[in-house]
Amino acid sequence: MPTKIPHTWILIADSARAHVVASARPGAGLKIVPGSDIRHDHAPTRAIGSDRPGRSRESVGGSRHALAPRIDWHRQQKEEFARAVAKKLDADAARGRFERLVLVAPPGTLGEIRAQLKATTLKRITAEINKDLTHVPIPELAAHLEETVKV
Numbered sequence: 074m075p076t077k078i079p080h081t082w083i084l085i086a087d088s089a090r091a092h093v094v095a096s097a098r099p100g101a102g103l104k105i106v107p108g109s110d111i112r113h114d115h116a117p118t119r120a121i122g123s124d125r126p127g128r129s130r131e132s133v134g135g136s137r138h139a140l141a142p143r144i145d146w147h148r149q150q151k152e153e154f155a156r157a158v159a160k161k162l163d164a165d166a167a168r169g170r171f172e173r174l175v176l177v178a179p180p181g182t183l184g185e186i187r188a189q190l191k192a193t194t195l196k197r198i199t200a201e202i203n204k205d206l207t208h209v210p211i212p213e214l215a216a217h218l219e220e221t222v223k224v
Contacts, residue, residue: 082171086178087207088151089113091158099223103214113154152185159189166194175222177202
């Protein structure tokens with residue numbers, strides 16, 4: 074027999090790690106959702122792209138210039154992470170694992186994740202908090218969320 078589905082999921086994320094805590098009802102407290110931890114190690118630029126940008130010569134004269142990279146590798150990694158988080162949330166929403174969703178992340182990450190979510194998952198969002206709470210221990214999360222969410 075399946076276990077009771079927590080009603081509200083709260084995604085706690087930044088640009089490189091995320092996890093979900095659940096609240097079955099107000100006053101029940103928060104519990105980590107097993108298997109919800111997503112981590113993405115951002116490699117340093119030197120490990121992602123070339124060490125030095127390409128060079129070009131002026132059409133007139135002999136001076137040379139460095140070319141600006143066309144790709145912001147860190148931005149690309151953050152977007153890939155947001156897609157992975159959104160894909161997992163979409164799959165869990167489709168399976169009916171939660172009724173309501175609260176997103177907690179810094180503004181940039183929050184926007185990137187929201188932009189990747191399917192419409193059916195977006196409808197379940199009841200609140201958004203523009204904060205990075207990834208380093209806050211689970212027992213202390215309720216104090217940070219109490220103004221927005223009853224946990």
